[in-house]
Amino acid sequence: MNFFEELKTSLEEAVEIKKGNKAPSAVTRYDIADVRTIRAQLNVTQAEMAKALGTSVETIKSWESKRRNPTGLAAKVLAAIQANPAFFDELAAH
Template sequence: MEQPLFDDLVQSLKEAKAIARREAPASRRFTVTPPDVKAVREKIGLSQSEFARLMRVSIKTLQNWEQHRRNPTGPAAALLKIVLTAPDVVLKTLHT
């Protein structure tokens, strides 16, 4: 390995260690805002039970999302984003 590349890698590791110990600020931060599940559901005009069935989750899970006790993650969060941007496609695809 070339010395300049090795030195860059060592410096990166030192910076990562300092950030992990909170001795240095992170150069980038990402804030992911969870979708407003109730607003998404109301936008497409479904009841809680209908929307829970569409999302393949229990009504209790949906209620927890709507009351901000829990946030959808992973595939559920991705599907909610799709519902928000293309509700007609989602309804046509999943409501069969």
């Protein structure tokens, strides 16, 4: 099967899932991180957290005020930091 055929099959499957005709093979969900609490537990500033996560202070502020929620890789990284706070120090060191 070439790339186009794989893509077409994947999209057809997505349509069937959306219509409710087929169940997804896997669903991954992450709890929305309480960024303010995580940052307070780490005892770091918004600027320090932003630098370690490779994002802006404005993004940290928007997460903390719940205007936006961390998604994708940011959500995974925050979950990892919450489970293992020492991981933040590793991120901050690079």
